[in-house]
Amino acid sequence: xxxxxxxxxxxxxxxxxxxxxxxxxxxxxxxxxxxxxxxxxxxxxxxxxxxxxxxxxxxxxxxxxxxxxxxxxxxxxxxxxxxxxxxxxxxxxxxxxxxxxxxxxxxxxxxxxxxxxxxxxxxxxxxxxxxxxxxxxxxxxxxxxxxxxxxxxxxxxxxxxxxxxxxxxxxxxxxxxxxxxxxxxxxxxxxxxxxxxxxxxxxxxxxxxxxxxxxxxxxxxxxxxxxxxxxxxxxxxxxxxxxxxxxxxxxxxxxxxxxxxxxxxxxxxxxxxxxxxxxxxxxxxxxxxxxxxxxxxxxxxxxxxxxxxxxxxxxxxxxxxxxxxxxxxxxx
Numbered sequence: 001x002x003x004x005x006x007x008x009x010x011x012x013x014x015x016x017x018x019x020x021x022x023x024x025x026x027x028x029x030x031x032x033x034x035x036x037x038x039x040x041x042x043x044x045x046x047x048x049x050x051x052x053x054x055x056x057x058x059x060x061x062x063x064x065x066x067x068x069x070x071x072x073x074x075x076x077x078x079x080x081x082x083x084x085x086x087x088x089x090x091x092x093x094x095x096x097x098x099x100x101x102x103x104x105x106x107x108x109x110x111x112x113x114x115x116x117x118x119x120x121x122x123x124x125x126x127x128x129x130x131x132x133x134x135x136x137x138x139x140x141x142x143x144x145x146x147x148x149x150x151x152x153x154x155x156x157x158x159x160x161x162x163x164x165x166x167x168x169x170x171x172x173x174x175x176x177x178x179x180x181x182x183x184x185x186x187x188x189x190x191x192x193x194x195x196x197x198x199x200x201x202x203x204x205x206x207x208x209x210x211x212x213x214x215x216x217x218x219x220x221x222x223x224x225x226x227x228x229x230x231x232x233x234x235x236x237x238x239x240x241x242x243x244x245x246x247x248x249x250x251x252x253x254x255x256x257x258x259x260x261x262x263x264x265x266x267x268x269x270x271x272x273x274x275x276x277x278x279x280x281x282x283x284x285x286x287x288x289x290x291x292x293x294x295x296x297x298x299x300x301x302x303x304x305x306x307x308x309x310x311x312x313x314x315x316x317x318x319x320x321x322x323x324x325x326x327x328x329x330x331x332x
Contacts, residue, residue, distance in 0.1 A: 032071040033063045039075065040083055050203060058181040058204050062087050084201040088184040088230065112168055112243035117159040119173065122237040124152030126177065132229040134180065139190050139223040140237065142170055142216055153237075161239050166218045169243040170225075175209040175236040176202045183230025190217040190226045202233070211240070253326040254279065262293060262311045262319045271304040275325035281305065284323040293317050 026034055037059075041052040063071070066087050073086035123140045125131055128151050132138045140151055145162035149155040157163045161170075176185060184198035192215075199212040216224040227235055260270045275281050284305025286298045292313035299306055305323040 029063075029068065029071065032068070032075050035075040036063070036071065036083065040080060043080055044203065050205065055182070055203060059087075062182065081201070084184075085198070088182075088198055088201050111246060113246055114171075114241055114243055115164070116241040117161050117239060119238050119240045120148075120156070120158035120161065121153045122148055122151070122158065122172065122239050124236045125234045126236070127152035131232050131234045132185075132227065134183075134232045135230060137194070137226050137228045138235070139226045141222055142224040142239070143167055158239055161242055164242060164244065166224075167216065167242045167244045168218065169213055169215045170239055171211065171213050171241040171243075172225075173209055173211050173238040173240060174200055174227075175207065175238070176200050176229075177207050177234040177236060178205055179229070179231045179233035180204060181231040183233075185230070185233070185235060186228045187212055187214045188226055188228075189215045190221055190223045191219065192217065192226070194226075194228050202231075204231075213243075249329050251326040252329045253282070253324060255322060255324055257320050257322045259318055259320050262288070262309050262317050264314050264316050265311055266316075267296070267308070267310045268319065269306065269308045270319075270321055271301065271306050272321040272323035274303045275323060279325035279327045282324050282326045284321070287320040287322065289318040293319055 037052075037056050041056060044050055044055045045052045066074075070086050074083045077083035077086055122142060123129075125138070128149075129138065141148075143162065143164070143166050146157050147155050148158060148162065172187070174185065174187060179202050182203045184201045186195055186197065187199050188195055199214075200208060200210045202208050214225060218224070225237075227237075229235065254276065256273045256275060258270065258273050260268055262268045272284055281300060281303055284298070284300060286295045286305075286307035286309070288295060288309055290313060292311065294310045294312055296308040296310050297306075298308075305321055307319070307321040309319050311317060
């Protein structure tokens with residue numbers, strides 16, 4: 001039965017191969033296509049409920065244009081995603097080495113802060129704009145939007161995302177709906193260079209989604225995000241969070257004090273109280289209730305601030321030792 005199905009798939013590819021479906025006459029490209037269809041056609045039929053011969057026919061243009069190295073990788077792939085990636089977009093491999101310089105902690109350009117939001121629809125081509133045509137790009141507005149309904153999204157600012165100003169990137173769940181054939185979509189910053197990698201791979205008639213973190217254009221244009229599609233398809237975008245540059249935050253500070261009675265014509269050495277748990281002393285000072293109370297010394301000593309006074313009057317007076325205590329917000 002599988003042989004009959006395979007034969008049907010190769011028959012659909014006859015215009016591509018233009019050769020008999022036997023090993024001797026298929027040629028190098030035809031042999032690799034034969035291996036891909038033989039290996040993955042049954043999987044497509046079982047997993048996606050798509051006739052194998054229909055899938056093979058839809059893949060014909062991709063098989064015809066793919067480099068031989070990509071066809072070999074697809075034939076050798078150990079899983080379906082790897083096969084798809086080999087044909088529709090190369091894998092992106094990150095290798096740490098001497099040429100890689102890590103970002104400095106706190107880098108305002110790249111050390112971004114994630115702000116999660118309740119999932120909300122940014123765009124839906126089924127409701128506005130229509131399907132993205134094959135081999136074309138559609139652009140969308142993501143930031144500084146009060147109402148996304150003009151592009152098929154929610155009639156709101158998407159839980160604050162549209163009111164957050166310009167931000168560097170967004171986490172968007174991209175859903176492809178009923179594409180006309182096999183292919184992929186790629187999301188990238190508006191006005192930027194289209195990457196060769198993909199965000200979602202699909203087959204004809206599928207409904208498939210993938211969460212992608214996408215950099216956004218931060219220029220003056222109304223649109224920030226572009227999406228390329230290999231085949232005609234509808235696309236939905238739901239935002240789940242966005243990335244902003246780090247925001248400077250003031251220290252959380254408090255002032256603690258201890259009062260003492262300084263006897264007439266007397267002297268006194270006394271500390272401030274220690275800082276509350278989680279706080280560190282950043283400074284301190286000393287106070288007397290009268291000009292006759294002279295501060296002899298004022299200095300930090302570990303976790304407290306020490307003061308020395310001399311009372312140059314014939315009456316007792318009140319004196320106070322202060323400590324300024326601070327912590328980084330959010331730290332215990």
